Amino acid sequence: MSRHRDEHLDLCAAHVLGVLDEADRAELESHLATGCEVCLAELRALSGGATVLALSAPALRAPAVARERVLAAVADEHVEPAAPRAEHARSPILPMPERARSSVATWAWAAAAVVLAVAGVAVWQRGVALDRRLAEARAREAALERTLEAERAWADLLAAPGARVVRLAATPGSDSTLRAQVVYDPASRRAVVTAERLRPPADRAYELWAITASGPMSLGVVSADPSGRVVARLEQVGGPEAIAAFAFSLEARGGSPDRHKPNGPVVLVGYVGG
Amino acid sequence: MSELERDLGCLARMAARDSSALAELYDRYADLLYSVAARIVGAGADAEEVLQDTWVQAWRSADRFDSARGTVGAWLVTIARSRALDRVRSMGARRKAETAAAAEAVAEPAPPTPDPAAGYARRMLKKDVTSAMTALAPQQRQVVELAYFEGLSQSEIAVRLDAPLGTVKSWTRQALLKLRERVPVEGLP
DSSP, X not given: OOOOOHHHHHHHHHHHTTOOOHHHHHHHHHXXXXXXXXXXXXXXXXXXXXXXXXXXXXXXXXXXXXXXXXHHHHHTTOOOOOSOOOOOOOOSSOOOOOSSOOOHHHHHHHHHHHHHHHHHOOHHHHHHHHHHHHHHHHHHHHHXXXXXXXXXXXXXXXXXXXXXXXXXXEOTTSOTTOEEEEEEETXXXXXXXXXXXXXXXXXXXXXXXXXXXXXXXXXXXXXXXXXXXXXXXXXXXXXXXXXXXXXXXXXXXXXXXXXXXXXXXXXXXXXXTO | OXXXXXXXXXXXXXHTTOHHHHHHHHHHHHHHHHHHHHHHHOTTHHHHHHHHHXXXXXXXXXXXXXXXXXXXXXXXXXXXXXXXXXXXXXXSSOOOHHHHHHHHHHSOBOOOOSSHHHHHHHHHHHHHHHHHHHHSOHHHHHHHHHHHHHOOOHHHHHHHHTOOHHHHXXXXXXXXXXXXXXXXXXXXX
């Protein structure tokens, strides 16, 4: 807990740029935790200055091939854990990335800053924020309707007459406590994957595979919640060929370099109709 | 529909896993994000990878975007800058500004954007930012550039410029205050 000094204002500037030295960061965080209104107002003022710096970079055109690569990379992101993500503490100030990983104290400060800084926001700024929130709410409503539609489709999958339930068991020599199950509907080519205790060692990741007559095909790297639980939904599973089995392999963090061949050991496997 | 509503709509659709929304947002911001990445890592393959990482991260965290923190453009720029600085740090050696400048010389400059209204707004703002940067004292400009584009800490900047740490700190703040005064925007269009 430190009293406000003019030096704190200089630290605010380095903070919005994310370039505070470690000792200064500790000092500023403990000072902001006192709710110093002068510094909170300063952070708001300075963050606008930091944001426009982006526009001082010489304007270039992104290479045309990048667009396709980005869209392909995003399409590869189809294995999504349904486990809720940890909510970041919300701060009305757009934080610049800090040089090192943000400490818990930083987030704790950010949480405190919400309460304190929101109280100090001028009325016109509230109006702007409300407009934003209204726009956001409208957009969310439309998105929710689409989501509801999608949820119905996923519920239908579980009840589809042709859906197959595939239980995956640990392969000999791998951790026998691993469990996974895939509900797969060949007609819609959709699948729901659930797994437990899928906690990869550091720098490793589990990758899901569909095995067809022409060989394995990666369905993507699966990320589990901290307890190792996975609930993932997959679309466009497999090609026209029937899937004979599903398997998990243990890979380096980014997954196998070859999308048609696991690089690491196969740890779980289950045969469709087997 | 305002640009803000349009951007927020795209993010909500991205959160609902609609990749066409990402394509729409990409067309509006890719050049700006690539420019920021290129200024940090140099134009070319590295900047392109930063661009890709940025969009993958935006795709993964679209549901965590909070409009109270700033505009969608400012959020995307923050991600791109962070990924670019991570990349420079992981490369071990910092790229010198000359390398970036040399790569920029061969890179394609941005043509007018396909959206005349947004393009005009951004060009005007860019002009304001350029003149605000020019109006800064040279040391003030240098400290914010070293901090923003090279991610140098205050003490690293003091060593680089052979200036007292306290002076570097106050130059940084004065520079940001002047930029804010000359370009009073909340976020990026």
